[in-house]
Amino acid sequence: MQKTETSPTQPRDMKLFWQTLLMTVFIVSFTIVCTEKAQAGNPLYMAADNTPLIWDTTQTIKYKVDPKGLGKLSYSESVALVQIALSVWENVADVNIKFEYLGPLNEALNADNWESVASNNIYAEAQDTTNMTATQSQQQHYVVIGFDNTGEIMTAKGSANATGVQSITGVLGTYEDPQFITSAHVFINGLYYNGTDNDAVDLNLVDLLAIVIHELGHTLGLDHTLFNYDIYQDILSGSIDSSNARFLPTMFPRFVQSTGEHIVSLHPDDIATLQWLYGDGATGTISGEISDAGGSPVETMLVTVRNTASPLCEAYSQSTSILCSDLNTSPSGDGQAYFNASYCLDGYQLGTYQIPLLENGSYTIDVQEIPEQFSSSIARFDYSVREIPGGAEFYNTLDEANEDTFAITPVNFMQYNLYNKDIVLASTVSGYGDAERVGYAYFETDPLFETTETNDTYCPETGDITEDMIAETLSQANFAISSDLQEDTQTPIGGCSLRPLNKTHKTQSLSFLCITLFALVCLSTSRLVKSL
Template sequence: MIRCRRNTSGVAAALGLLALALGGILEPGGSAWAGGPLVVGGTFGPPGQPFTWDISLGEVQYRTDGGGLGVLSNSEANDLVAAMFQVWEDVPTAAIGFNRLGQITGLADGNVETLAEFDRVVGRCEAGSQSPIIYDKQGALFSVLFGPGSGVIGFAGPCQVSNGGRIVSALVALNGGFLDGQTFNGELTGNEFEAVFIHEFGHFFGLDHSQVNLNCLFGCASGSDDAFGLPTMFPFLISGLTEVPGVHPARTLSMDDLAWVSRLYPDPSFSSSYGTISGTILFSDGLTPAQGVNVIARRVNDLGTTENESRRFAVSVVSGYRFTGNPGQSVTGTNTGGSPFGSRDPALIGAFEIPVPPGAYTIEVEGLSAAFQGGSSVGPLDPPFPNPGAQEFWNVGEANDDPTYLSSPVTVAAGATASGIDIILNGTPRRLDAFEIVRLWLRESLAPWLRENREWVRG
């Protein structure tokens, strides 16, 4: 599953899958899970388990392009790659390391400049023989892949995964056109470009996108608590936004980023530094699990500080993130088996688990942004699940008609799980019978004939 990122000027950019350009690298139909693992096992791989690099073998080995990157020389680009990988290595509760083996193999000079050379390098990545970091010096290759002015600044993801649940090889490509000294083509600051490296490297080792502080998509102030809480793995790069002058929020890892890299690659200290909040999201009938709803654990705000901790410190996941987003269907005969990724265990359809440091948290649910589709998708469903009910919080008297603003704190201890945090969504249509789950996508106010015509089979 390859992810790509576009530039914006104060507004969010869309990310697109490279299905045509990259062919076999991708799993069409979506294999991404959000606020955590990029790929989860299903009929291929251990069911419900994230694909990760095998760190028992030592550091993850990568190779770099032989050319320059924008205004950076080859040696400067290589040094920057190492420094941005180091950002992830420095997470104290995570255990993952990276090492540069040398130059990309398969080309005389290791410099990927043409589509033919790109295809050759991708082929070696798909074969599991190398994990390349590709520098497109002036963005010419990106223009061929995506079209001129596409705004794509990078893409990344696994090339090959094993049935044992391991990432065997992965790829990152970076567009030097955004660091070429020319302001007319969407130039990024050096700090913003570094943020792109860190984001793409997250995909490289298996992290997916996260939706936290979505309001920043439409504008939040630099230096605000919302900016500080924005994840590096947020789907879009919001250019011009800063935590402190000169530092983009994506350049520093948020609590969400720290939690999920630690969950995927736990250091021995992880169990004494994190607990878990778990539960299930249900439709208003209180029985039917709802997949594809964004769930956020926010630290309870300390009124004794000037900061709003609930906006700065939050971790998210999407309900049903370990369940498949494409179980298949036999009606048309074109998608009988569905995706090989994601569990088929019904108990996981609406389930969520969120790793958090010890403390007290509120738990809220919200819909995923409709802008997050394709390469920018968040969660196992692409396009995202339309919010079936109002944004609301969990409370101890959870019901399908409780005030949406009513919340109860959930206290988590290190090494422990606060389970049973089940949220019943307000205002979703009633379930007619056990086979009518798909109708819950539709409001009952629609005329019966319209309900029938709008029903669909996911495939």
């Protein structure tokens, strides 16, 4: 779920921000998830054995698209936009994800039928699943990609202000063995691209694409990530230029209008998480435990690992206790169950973190408090998150309960796992600046870190996917596929791999792979190893 907000000094009208995806959790024989909380160096949901829920990559991930199209886009243009977004995730190196397009839904979605259409296409409690494995379920079900052009679905879903909600994603997976995501639904608010500003300020195509990419990240099992949130806040206030949005990952929970060019290319945190979840097991991690001065693990702390050569761009984060299993919940009192870290099966996990990285190098580890305004953006956490006992703190080898919290010992990462990088939080404040957080300005001034932060590979100042490129692709799609479903009863179905033949670790380019007489525009953005 997203909100709109304004920034006083941004160049294009007002600034639009999206807030965390809205999901509601139902506890049945399977975990049907949709919660109003989330986080991306983190897995979105965990199974019974504390392993992340992901799709079975021996099968394609099938999807159907709302036949009415998104906003003022035709159906074929909308399909092309979705496929560009899918290609961004599919093109990540060393990840075997393949999507399969099945054509349009049988009926256009609206406030009356959206819930039944979405639930009927996922592994629901009412179905006979006695002899059905998760893999079989994935074979028989698909992702529903719907468009809410009036805001009525967003309102029915629980948003008081439909024009402030850009998108909703729900994910369904099996909790017991085997643990897989089996289906999902995504709803995009067409009010943001309908040709009028009477209901909501229209986005440009790059921004619209960025939103779809973000939501599909949730569909793949990625949660939100919160590092560099103070950059977002300063962009919002107008104290820094919006080009600094390049330091916000694709899975950051809010969005600044007219900065989509920085989101459509994946950033390191997004990529490393996807490779960790779906790769061959070669992705290295840094792990440890956060505890208080008395030795008790501390949940809901934001841990960030930063490359000293690029601390704002090459940053990776995870919240402690995020790796606890999802069905360790406490009742909310309204018929639903919300995860609370104190209900983790294994108490030691409350303070643990395990963060996947992309590059070899020298890294620092910092822990800080999650800002109150972002507390509902963290997956499976209750709305209240823990306050940090003393102040924000860095890892150092002689970590003690009360010391200079900004004494830093960098760790050398060489693509193998680093363990036991523990931090004992001080009980009193003795560090730099804000007691609860480490601001981005610190990394620009401390001599330990390089200050250039130009990093053209991962966080270029100017994105290379433009409005014109997307518009051209959509126009070609409109030519290739009839957008009038009543006239074109043979709307093609079937899959087309979005994966390019040659992929490199850091370079990416938008390439138009296939536009046939029958159907799909398969776009491949070889911007692979950059997380949005």
